[in-house]
Amino acid sequence: RLPPGPKPVPILGNLPHLGDKPHRTLANFAKTYGPLFSLKFGSVTTIVISSASVAKEMFQKHDRALANRQVSAAVRANGHDKCSVAWLPVCPKWRTLRKISAINLFSTQRLDASQTLRHEQVSKLMKYVEECCNKGEAIDVGGVAFTTSLNLLSNTFFSFDLASYNCVNSGEFKDLVWRIMEEIGKPNLVDCFPVLRFLSVLSVNRKLMGYGNKLNEVFEGIIEKRLENYCNVNGKDGDVLDTLLRIMNENESDLSLDDIKHLLMDFFTAGTDTTSSTLEWAMTKLLRDPEKLTKAQVELEQVLGKEKKIVGESDISKLPYLQAIVKETLRLHPTTVFLLPRKASNDVELYGYTIPKNAQIFVNVWAISRDPNHWKNPDVFSPERFLEHNIDWKGQDFGFIPFGSGRRICPGDMLAFRMLNLMLGNLLHGFNWKIADGLRPEDLDMNDKFGITVQKAVSQRIVPCPK
Numbered sequence: 001r002l003p004p005g006p007k008p009v010p011i012l013g014n015l016p017h018l019g020d021k022p023h024r025t026l027a028n029f030a031k032t033y034g035p036l037f038s039l040k041f042g043s044v045t046t047i048v049i050s051s052a053s054v055a056k057e058m059f060q061k062h063d064r065a066l067a068n069r070q071v072s073a074a075v076r077a078n079g080h081d082k083c084s085v086a087w088l089p090v091c092p093k094w095r096t097l098r099k100i101s102a103i104n105l106f107s108t109q110r111l112d113a114s115q116t117l118r119h120e121q122v123s124k125l126m127k128y129v130e131e132c133c134n135k136g137e138a139i140d141v142g143g144v145a146f147t148t149s150l151n152l153l154s155n156t157f158f159s160f161d162l163a164s165y166n167c168v169n170s171g172e173f174k175d176l177v178w179r180i181m182e183e184i185g186k187p188n189l190v191d192c193f194p195v196l197r198f199l200s201v202l203s204v205n206r207k208l209m210g211y212g213n214k215l216n217e218v219f220e221g222i223i224e225k226r227l228e229n230y231c232n233v234n235g236k237d238g239d240v241l242d243t244l245l246r247i248m249n250e251n252e253s254d255l256s257l258d259d260i261k262h263l264l265m266d267f268f269t270a271g272t273d274t275t276s277s278t279l280e281w282a283m284t285k286l287l288r289d290p291e292k293l294t295k296a297q298v299e300l301e302q303v304l305g306k307e308k309k310i311v312g313e314s315d316i317s318k319l320p321y322l323q324a325i326v327k328e329t330l331r332l333h334p335t336t337v338f339l340l341p342r343k344a345s346n347d348v349e350l351y352g353y354t355i356p357k358n359a360q361i362f363v364n365v366w367a368i369s370r371d372p373n374h375w376k377n378p379d380v381f382s383p384e385r386f387l388e389h390n391i392d393w394k395g396q397d398f399g400f401i402p403f404g405s406g407r408r409i410c411p412g413d414m415l416a417f418r419m420l421n422l423m424l425g426n427l428l429h430g431f432n433w434k435i436a437d438g439l440r441p442e443d444l445d446m447n448d449k450f451g452i453t454v455q456k457a458v459s460q461r462i463v464p465c466p467k
């Protein structure tokens, strides 16, 4: 018994119904067809989950059966699906990559060990903003956040900057990542009619292969250079790349050079635009609501004093309102709105219906986060709700799952949370802010654009002012 859903049109199914913002369209469908409904994308059955209670049943009872990924033709370009931790099915190779990442990259111990590198990056961000402040210049907050996120990651992984604030290369990298996200997110005829798979070589993939190859070249160059001088005789790793190369060189290692390249592709695509887009939304929301901005600045001053300029990662636990702003931003603007699409590996009984084997599963995080049955005044930006209730993003509060849940939950969640609080805390503690171009708070454009991650449609320009 399939969940109900809107009537498909012949051949294309519900594809023509999606529009350019499928997360919003599907949230509206849930109002008519309920929190579990089905669609047809060509010949592919797609199941959409839009409430915390159905998500809870999915993750608690059927996580294993619904943990594989629906891999699109775009992801298959460059053979990324064969090595990527994000797109592999649950299999021994995926488990190995997750384990290596959890122990060697994202454990609290490893993140604590690399925090000085991130603090140095934040000092550079503050220096750049100071220069803009002195000149009275506006910054494109999404662009600046992208450069910072990219450098926070590149320093954690390679111990050097991949981008600089005054140079076009980080803009190019941002553009590249967005184009990959957009292509992967787009519904594609080849994916909707698996019999047309052979066409993928001729169509979609050409564009995406170009983007993928460009990104691959960047990482290949970095790895080659490191290998030229690589002699880790004392077994001490300098950074993540050292660690990955050491593991690769260990006897009977499960990690190949190719795996490392794809792992880097995963981390740099999954970790940069998600983080920078969240920061851009957070600043935009605060500029629309100056009282909350001031409240955050007061908290920072009370905890750090007026003089201390740099907020460090160890300060974050003392800043509950700052953390609440980050969480509230992730609630209203989750970047990965459908998680990464899942696929049923067998028939599953969920919420009284049957999810057939091979169905594609979208968990509509955007709809769940704004469900009026779960959240009071769901469209209002109110960080206070996270102070009143102890709600966490770690996949157990099913009304708030911006990082997913279950065995495929985002492995970079802790790093992302540190990066976000660090950037936001410093921008708010270091400067006052006003909206650029003479706009009023109510004029700010709050539209979003859809890809496999969703971003703010119009870049936000804001002006730093002395405190």
Ligand code: HEM
Residues within 6 Å of the ligand: 085, 086, 087, 098, 153, 266, 267, 268, 270, 271, 272, 274, 275, 278, 334, 335, 336, 339, 340, 402, 403, 404, 405, 406, 407, 408, 409, 410, 411, 412, 413, 415, 416
């Ligand atoms: C605000 C920042 C971020 C958000 C909102 C976010 C969100 C997500 C979501 C929703 C998923 C899919 C989870 C699922 O299917 O249940 C995911 C997967 C993933 N994320 Fe993140 N992420 C962020 C930052 C990062 C960072 C910083 C990294 C690493 C540097 C990262 C690496 C990954 C990887 C590798 C996966 C695939 C995991 C798998 O399939 O096993 N993410 N992320």
